[in-house]
Amino acid sequence: MSNQRSKYEHLMYPVDWLEERSGLVGGIKYFLFRKVPGDVNWFQTLGAATLTAFLVQATTGVMLAMYYKPDAKSAYPSIEHITNDLFAGWLVRGMHRWGASVFIILMFMHMGRVFLFGAYKYPRELTWIVGVILVALGLAEGFTGYLLPWDQTAYWATTVGININGTAPFLGPFIAQFLQGGEFINADTLSRFYAIHMLLLPAMIAGLIGLHLYLVIRLGVTSPPWSKEAAGGSNDSEPGADEETHG
Amino acid sequence: MDPRRKTPHVPGPSLWPVGFAIGVAVALLGLVVRWQIIALGIVISLVFGILWIRDAAGRRGITETVEVESEYGPGHPGPTIPPPSTREKYPRSVFLELSTLGVGGVIGGLVTLPALGFMIGPAFLKQGVKDHDLGPVENFPQDSFVVATYMSDPAQGEVSRRTAFVRYNGLLGSQPSFTIISNHCVHLGCPVQPNGPVYDKQSKTFGDVTLIPAKPSGFGCPCHGGQYDSEGNRVAGPPVRALDRYSFSIRNGHLFVGAPYSVAKVEGVGSAAKIHKSAYSYPGEQADGVESWLYPIQPPN
Numbered sequence: 001m002s003n004q005r006s007k008y009e010h011l012m013y014p015v016d017w018l019e020e021r022s023g024l025v026g027g028i029k030y031f032l033f034r035k036v037p038g039d040v041n042w043f044q045t046l047g048a049a050t051l052t053a054f055l056v057q058a059t060t061g062v063m064l065a066m067y068y069k070p071d072a073k074s075a076y077p078s079i080e081h082i083t084n085d086l087f088a089g090w091l092v093r094g095m096h097r098w099g100a101s102v103f104i105i106l107m108f109m110h111m112g113r114v115f116l117f118g119a120y121k122y123p124r125e126l127t128w129i130v131g132v133i134l135v136a137l138g139l140a141e142g143f144t145g146y147l148l149p150w151d152q153t154a155y156w157a158t159t160v161g162i163n164i165n166g167t168a169p170f171l172g173p174f175i176a177q178f179l180q181g182g183e184f185i186n187a188d189t190l191s192r193f194y195a196i197h198m199l200l201l202p203a204m205i206a207g208l209i210g211l212h213l214y215l216v217i218r219l220g221v222t223s224p225p226w227s228k229e230a231a232g233g234s235n236d237s238e239p240g241a242d243e244e245t246h247g
Numbered sequence: 248m249d250p251r252r253k254t255p256h257v258p259g260p261s262l263w264p265v266g267f268a269i270g271v272a273v274a275l276l277g278l279v280v281r282w283q284i285i286a287l288g289i290v291i292s293l294v295f296g297i298l299w300i301r302d303a304a305g306r307r308g309i310t311e312t313v314e315v316e317s318e319y320g321p322g323h324p325g326p327t328i329p330p331p332s333t334r335e336k337y338p339r340s341v342f343l344e345l346s347t348l349g350v351g352g353v354i355g356g357l358v359t360l361p362a363l364g365f366m367i368g369p370a371f372l373k374q375g376v377k378d379h380d381l382g383p384v385e386n387f388p389q390d391s392f393v394v395a396t397y398m399s400d401p402a403q404g405e406v407s408r409r410t411a412f413v414r415y416n417g418l419l420g421s422q423p424s425f426t427i428i429s430n431h432c433v434h435l436g437c438p439v440q441p442n443g444p445v446y447d448k449q450s451k452t453f454g455d456v457t458l459i460p461a462k463p464s465g466f467g468c469p470c471h472g473g474q475y476d477s478e479g480n481r482v483a484g485p486p487v488r489a490l491d492r493y494s495f496s497i498r499n500g501h502l503f504v505g506a507p508y509s510v511a512k513v514e515g516v517g518s519a520a521k522i523h524k525s526a527y528s529y530p531g532e533q534a535d536g537v538e539s540w541l542y543p544i545q546p547p548n
Contacts, residue, residue, distance in 0.1 A: 072403065072404060072405075072406045073404055156437055156438075156470065159435070159436040159437065160435040160436060160437065160470065162436075163435040163436040163529055163530045163531055164435060164531070166529030166530065166531060166532065167529070167530075167531035167532060169541040169542070170541065170542070170543070170544075172529070172532070172542070173528065173529050173532070173542060173544075173545055173546050174371075174546050176529050177370050177371060177546040178367060178370050178371075180370070181369060181370045182369070182370055182374060183374045183375070183376070183546075183548045184399075184407075185406065186400075186403055186406055186407065187403045187404070187406050187407075188369070189406075
């Protein structure tokens with residue numbers, strides 16, 4: 001490594017410039033090359049897979065927002081335009097549509113892995129709690145996104161969904177009325193759901209993913225339940241054991 | 248705190264949560280069976296919940312013996328703390344800290360509260376539907392349903408389209424009697440359909456109103472199978488009350504459809520029917536009995 005470093009040193013100047021001023025390179029290296037138990041399992045990649053699914057949703061969602069019109073009269077025609085007329089529109093819309101299901105499924109698989117590995121236990125309870133909030137927000141993303149095509153399925157599924165909220169005791173009717181932005185589903189309901197779907201919830205999810213990841217890095221990865229290694233924590237007992245990785 | 252410490256900050260094993268969970272389960276069972284069982288479940292969960300809290304609080308009292316170490320290490324006398332009488336009661340640093348927080352809070356509130364009001368307010372203010380003209384009363388034959396669709400707010404377009412099943416019941420005394428049933432299923436709001444022939448080809452239009460004669464024996468919902476008779480009473484499926492109805496008025500020989508209201512059940516038929524009215528409420532909310540206590544306040548409409 002050190003030989004290559006001297007040969008191509010000039011290539012590293014921009015990276016060094018960045019590192020000297022921000023420490024970001026070291027931070028990213030710390031994140032990527034942190035120590036994990038030796039017998040981690042493939043199931044422990046589900047969290048990273050969920051993150052990837054979220055990033056796909058965020059990226060394709062931004063692209064779709066460039067052509068989608070959140071207005072009762074033009075929403076469905078704009079979806080038709082995206083799907084039938086625009087170059088690769090069918091592909092990006094399909095990625096967003098099917099990716100939504102992938103995101104939800106991966107969240108629950110990740111949750112199941114954490115549960116079955118007992119990885120929610122001390123000291124990782126807060127990671128689990130943040131994860132549960134993320135599941136709820138992810139489902140809310142699915143619910144609000146489902147209305148946006150503004151076709152018959154979307155309209156009636158949202159009617160049913162809002163009215164299920166309405167049956168919650170005491171506050172239910174108020175939650176339902178807040179969601180539809182009035183006494184009935186109206187022209188504002190669509191733009192309301194659009195704003196919640198693409199501004200409010202993604203910002204909350206991104207922030208909580210940051211907290212979730214911070215906790216994962218701080219507390220370390222759990223060993224599988226069948227592991228013979230000591231659970232949790234980074235292995236500070238072996239300083240410098242894998243310096244080459246850090247090199 | 249160091250995550251690798253040996254004594255975790257968790258309550259020890261306890262059986263009380265099990266009793267608490269049983270109480271919740273009994274209460275949920277009561278929702279299906281009868282209300283006395285709900286009360287029993289709530290009592291069980293309250294008792295076990297209190298015991299659980301007492302237990303957890305008691306344990307904490309025992310385990311939370313914090314070892315105080317001098318930050319200057321053993322042997323060092325530590326900082327010289329002046330006797331209480333000479334210490335400042337309200338140091339300047341505390342004043343500045345609190346005033347910064349307070350001013351920041353006021354500024355934040357000035358920005359946040361109007362924005363929150365703008366997000367929530369329009370959903371609850373200026374609600375209510377205007378009366379809508381359905382055309383001359385002669386268009387409604389006696390004792391026969393007409394499917395009327397109209398746009399309650401033409402400026403909003405198709406999204407404001409409403410459907411009502413209108414039946415003229417003849418005169419009640421000297422006043423004409425109408426039955427106007429909403430097509431919103433009171434299970435979860437899907438559109439109920441007439442169970443019987445609908446004569447599309449005999450439809451009439453009046454402005455944005457379309458009137459289609461129908462001969463339903465009742466109404467059925469396509470989503471989850473709720474069934475109603477021709478008075479709107481539930482006969483089968485998941486709905487929890489009778490179909491909502493609209494109030495009406497007659498001006499200059501025209502039928503006007505007015506505000507909707509909810510109906511627990513209807514006894515009798517046509518103009519002689521006794522309608523158990525209640526405040527207009529969302530689908531899935533009981534209009535009578537103990538369960539209706541769960542929805543004491545309805546949002547403005």
